[in-house]
Amino acid sequence: MRPELETQLLNCRNLPSPPGVALRIIELAQDPDVVMATAADTIGLDAALSARMLRIANSPLYASRRRVENLSQALTVLGLNATLTLALGFSLAQCGQGSHPVARERVWRRSVTAALASRLLGQHAGLRKAEELMLAGLLQDIGMLALLEVLGEDYARLVERAADNAELLAAEREWLGCDHATVGGWLARQWNLPALLREAILESEAPASDTPFNACVAVSGHVADIWLAGADASRSEHAHRDAAMQAATRLGLDYASYLALTEEMVSALPEVCAMFDVPPAPPARIQALLDQARELLVVRNLREIQEAARARKEADEHEDRARRLAEEVRRDPLTGVYNRSQLEEVLEKEFDAATRHGWPLSIAFIDLDDFKQVNDRWGHLVGDEVLRNFAKALLRHVRSSDIVARYGGEEFLVVLPGIGEEAAAQVVRRILSEVSGVAMADVGGQPLHITFSAGLATQGALEQFRHVDDLLRAADEALYGAKREGRNRVSVGAVGG
Incomplete structure (x- = not known):
């Protein structure tokens, strides 16, 4: 302009x-704590506006089973948000x-x-x-x-x-x-x-x-x-x-x-x-x-x-292709779970939110036990099949809000927002118990089972890590502790500083 x-x-x-009533309605519309009684008092100051609200409550747009006879009934039929919005419209129309x-x-x-x-x-x-x-x-x-x-x-x-x-x-x-x-x-x-x-x-x-x-x-x-x-x-x-x-x-x-x-x-x-x-x-x-x-x-x-x-369909298809390409960049091409780059971005956001709001945040470093022997004995194609099926198993056993990522090689990271240390340990141990009983590949007609070792660390009321890297380091150290203790187990990390 x-x-x-x-x-x-x-x-x-x-x-x-805007007339005075409209100005007051504008204020009310932007007040999250406004109640119906306040809206009724404001609208009641304008007889013409009250009559219009009665009329619209009885109109085909808001047909009720019985005729509305007074302003209080009209506002009940319309609801608070509709009342303020329609009243503002009627006021500004003047x-x-x-x-x-x-x-x-x-x-x-x-x-x-x-x-x-x-x-x-x-x-x-x-x-x-x-x-x-x-x-x-x-x-x-x-x-x-x-x-x-x-x-x-x-x-x-x-x-x-x-x-x-x-x-x-x-x-x-x-x-x-x-x-x-x-x-x-x-x-x-x-x-x-x-x-x-x-x-x-x-x-x-x-x-x-x-x-x-x-x-x-x-x-x-x-x-x-x-x-x-x-x-x-x-x-x-x-x-x-x-x-x-x-x-x-x-x-x-x-x-x-x-x-x-x-x-x-x-x-x-x-x-x-x-x-x-x-x-x-x-x-x-x-x-x-x-x-x-x-x-x-x-x-x-x-x-x-x-x-x-x-x-429109072609534009939607183009948008879908672009969305799929963007999603592929975020995913590990072999397993389909998040890749390390995307994990770092998401994990940092979850860590910041947990720290800011005091929510618990648990992470589990998972490493497949003796995976090198799988590759050496049956070849990398079988190893790739094991990794793919293991990733699918992980996704089946976690919530949709949880995050599963391939950290590298046979290492995975599971992020569990809103879950404290004890509950997170139970979740990971349950996954270990259930996954170890399911074949990850079929080799010569024989099922191939694997186990994993996991290290768990939690940002919570007792554990306060200064940086997301400290949380990762604690989970990594716990993972090595699980391996030292004999593998096929879940170890909980030390408290952060």
């Missing part, structure tokens, strides 16, 4: 600002009401439609932030209200004359060097809205991170544009195609899901418009939009949606 525009915004006395009624009506019609679309898109995408999505959709065009106050009639004419949102964005960027989403993000910072909402508003027209949440908000604007396209069939068809394509490429929605979304919009939009005092589109217009969406499903958009899905 250009400095001169920011100066104009800062010096504008009529800039949209700000910026002033001159330029034609332009403002267009802004709020798009905003309210986008609010519902954002919520429904989130449901289709499997997100659990329905109310936050609805609020972000509602506020994504709040920058337009600020620009109406700062730039007045010139900007109002720009809004009224723009054929669609894309044309408005192009005109804004040419004139101002930014768009209303940038201004909206700036305004959200001035209001101290939560970061989730600020980022969604800022990225609503040009997503940078393209998180699922931000993608839902951005796509909701394209869905809302369908309802603003007017009676021109070609324009509304273009808006449908654009919205469907955006939903497919950004959220992975196929056209059948997009059609279901349109039907849900048709069903719920009149109620949502009434909640925000926005006149709904005429029923005939709504039915025409639904019919057009169904027609596109059959004859017009199928190829483009298939291409978008294919492109």
